[in-house]
Amino acid sequence: xxxxxxxxxxxxxxxxxxxxxxxxxxxxxxxxxxxxxxxxxxxxxxxxxxxxxxxxxxxxxxxxxxxxxxxxxxxxxxxxxxxxxxxxxxxxxxxxxxxxxxxxxxxxxxxxxxxxxxxxxxxxxxxxxxxxxxxxxxxxxxxxxxxxxxxxxxxxxxxxxxxxxxxxxxxxxxxxxxxxxxxxxxxxxxxxxxxxxxxxxxxxxxxxxxxxxxxxxxxxxxxxxxxxxxxxxxxxxx
Numbered sequence: 001x002x003x004x005x006x007x008x009x010x011x012x013x014x015x016x017x018x019x020x021x022x023x024x025x026x027x028x029x030x031x032x033x034x035x036x037x038x039x040x041x042x043x044x045x046x047x048x049x050x051x052x053x054x055x056x057x058x059x060x061x062x063x064x065x066x067x068x069x070x071x072x073x074x075x076x077x078x079x080x081x082x083x084x085x086x087x088x089x090x091x092x093x094x095x096x097x098x099x100x101x102x103x104x105x106x107x108x109x110x111x112x113x114x115x116x117x118x119x120x121x122x123x124x125x126x127x128x129x130x131x132x133x134x135x136x137x138x139x140x141x142x143x144x145x146x147x148x149x150x151x152x153x154x155x156x157x158x159x160x161x162x163x164x165x166x167x168x169x170x171x172x173x174x175x176x177x178x179x180x181x182x183x184x185x186x187x188x189x190x191x192x193x194x195x196x197x198x199x200x201x202x203x204x205x206x207x208x209x210x211x212x213x214x215x216x217x218x219x220x221x222x223x224x225x226x227x228x229x230x231x232x233x234x235x236x237x238x
Contacts, residue, residue: 002030004088007077014042069181098162106164115201120162126204184228
């Protein structure tokens with residue numbers, strides 16, 4: 001058993017899942033993986049279960065019925081990983097927008113540099129975005145600026161979903177109190193970590209838009225993030 005586990009939520013990722021798992025298990029540092037699959041009709045879960053025989057004791061899957069949202073998938077995964085005793089718990093997408101090789105750098109930021117949470121950041125010095133139209137880059141960048149101004153949060157990439165948490169962080173946070181499920185979930189987690197006084201370190205990454213499969217982004221998710229920030233701020237000053 002590794003000291004680290006990567007939670008990867010999936011829905012219709014049959015085109016990416018095997019390559020992603022083989023890449024993670026081929027890294028210089030050992031990582032275990034938990035797939036949280038929301039009833040993918042394309043056979044994603046079946047492929048994972050097929051690969052469990054090859055990666056016995058290192059690859060886990062939890063299947064849920066229907067699409068229940070990114071935030072609930074991670075909360076579900078956090079609870080499983082805490083029960084299993086992992087010291088470092090990661091979030092990562094399955095579509096290779098996050099480079100699995102950067103897992104090692106996120107781990108080092110916490111294990112070697114002392115951060116309580118490390119964030120794979122597009123907008124810190126050295127971070128980049130590849131294959132996005134300029135309009136989407138500007139929308140994402142200024143959304144993070146908006147979040148930082150409203151919440152006084154010193155994190156440049158507030159919606160980033162490539163993250164490492166130390167165990168003590170997730171044990172301290174009341175996971176039942178996390179209310180958002182889309183991109184606002186990523187903001188809420190960082191803000192909650194910040195309010196508890198934990199240290200957050202941004203690690204520059206190159207974010208690459210998915211090549212295989214369909215984006216899960218929607219206007220509903222974007223609106224949740226926009227208005228959710230104001231709700232978070234209101235709760236924090238009560």
